[in-house]
Amino acid sequence: MSAALAIHEFASGGLPAALEFLKRTRWELRELRMVRVWTDRVYIIDVNKDYFEIRGVGFPDADISPLLRAVNTAFDPATIHETATAEYKEFFTGRRHTWAEDRVM
């Protein structure tokens, strides 16, 4: 993968800032495809495999759940913090509201 399109440093207690970063920069990515979560960083990846990186937060941290929810990630909050046998955990981000009910006026 090439370099991240944008990088956010996650400071302790900085969940609102990280969510704001995702909201502010979201338009730079195309249709989201998946997320990859390491112990200390997260990649939010689109269909072109372009991605944003959030450094300083990973699957052991409590703040990972709201971050993953913010990008529609299909993950299990009960097991997300468990140790991984692989280098990273990977999840799809293709879930949408049926009939786009979230976007209906």
Add this chain to the structure above:
Amino acid sequence: MIATPPAGPSMNAASEKDPFNNNCYGTLVDRDYKPVTLPVLDVNDFNERIIRGYEEGYGEKDLPADLSVARSLIPAGTASLRDFSYIAPEIPEYIPSNCTGCMDCVTECPDTAILGKVLGEDEWEQKLAEVPEADREMYKGQWSRTKKYYEAGKKKQGVGGMFNIIIDPSKCKGCAECVTVCDDDALKMIAKTDEVMVKARKSHRLFKNIGPSNEKYISGNLLIDMMLKEQTHIYTGGAGSCAGCGEGTALRMLCAATGSKYGEQWGIIAATGCNTVYTSTYPYNPYMVPWTNSLFENAPTYAIGVRMRWDQMGWQNKPLWVIGGDGAMYDIGFQALSRLFASGMNLKVFVLDTQVYSNTGGQASTSSFTGQNTKMSVHGKAVFGKQERRKEIAQIAMMHPRTYVAQTTCAHVNHFYKAVLGAMEFDGPAIVVCYTTCQPEHGVADNMAGEQARLAVDTRAFPLIIYDPRAGDTIKTRMSLMGNPNMKGDWYIHPKTNQEVSFIDFARSEGRFAKHFDRDGNPSETLLAAKQDRLENWRLLQELAGLR
């Protein structure tokens, strides 16, 4: 009264509105309209006058209610003339240096909008010399030297095969399914600018002008290569289906497999449903073979009659596919379907299983999964989605006398093609049930048809099955579960994470089950029951296949 077609360029030729003639008949190479000898349908008049009326925006309002309109007959392939280039903000771009020629993008596109071609390097150079000089380098740069066609071709034929993928900008709906299924980073989505669109339109025109693929480079053993041949493109682009529609891909692949064996010498009886709506959104028809629309409930019965008449006419060798959704085949037309199987007649049934009545707004069918949130089983405080268990049409069909049965998905390309070809080779009734994603009803993104179909198989939501009565005397010798992961186990264990992948993981990835998860992500009791239901179904299949 049949009005005179307007003067000016043909709808099948370049015009001021369509300067590169992208909206025209023929998928890989140009072709003329497909004429018919019926006294009730004038193909030339229809395509030149009625299609023009709709393409130019005055059809519905200003066309007189003449005989052609009143009869609602539509010639073959009129959807080829439809322009969809204005409906999506993005289009895929091909990166030839990364391409391996796997053909996944061409196969999985629901709209016949991404096309492939292979030519020997010598003939390719000759043909390139005929391309206008101003565009030659641009077009040349879009061909790749892949291992599959170039290096293998050089060894076998002495000359390497040059491979080209092209996007038809007039048919692409921008779903990004092709980009998602490409494992080689050979496609990416880009914004439609004027420059991008002129290049795409020009490239598509040059692609069609350069002629057909050289069939020496197409291996008969590689089923996925069949879409390199024009005769497999029976389902043209321009159908009115949603972006990324799983059914569109299934119909294209069904048509390709049938076309590869029978050309255009076969037909379709289609039960009312989404499939008949987007393939006859007046005046557009993507099929190059004859087809007819019955009611929801009687497509199998209708097909029995047509089969009898065709046999009387000496057309025993022409296949007849009966197509319908789960509403038509599991529910409303179930008795007629059972009768078709019992008849022993040479009829083939293809079920587009979206697990919901997609066309009428999302009511539950007997194919819907337990817990699914639908219009007839709305998830609320008292009832948590559909409470019944899913009916299994494949198992029911197997219990009819001497019936070929397959359950498959478009994401399992070889399995799909083997299932369809097997059904056609079988000298009796056959059914192929295909998992198809309905993006708005399932609550998944436009690019997820293939990924969700694969997950449905991996999580036992929709196991792959082939049951061929010719394969032996016992159920276990006739039945194959090949293609399912961990065939002898309960659940698939993901090799990367070492974790069980169950129906709960499938449900978690789709909006239709979203209400079954609490704030902490715990699944509801109903969903756990659905998981158990899927496991019991899988174990039954294992038992029938002699794996338990």
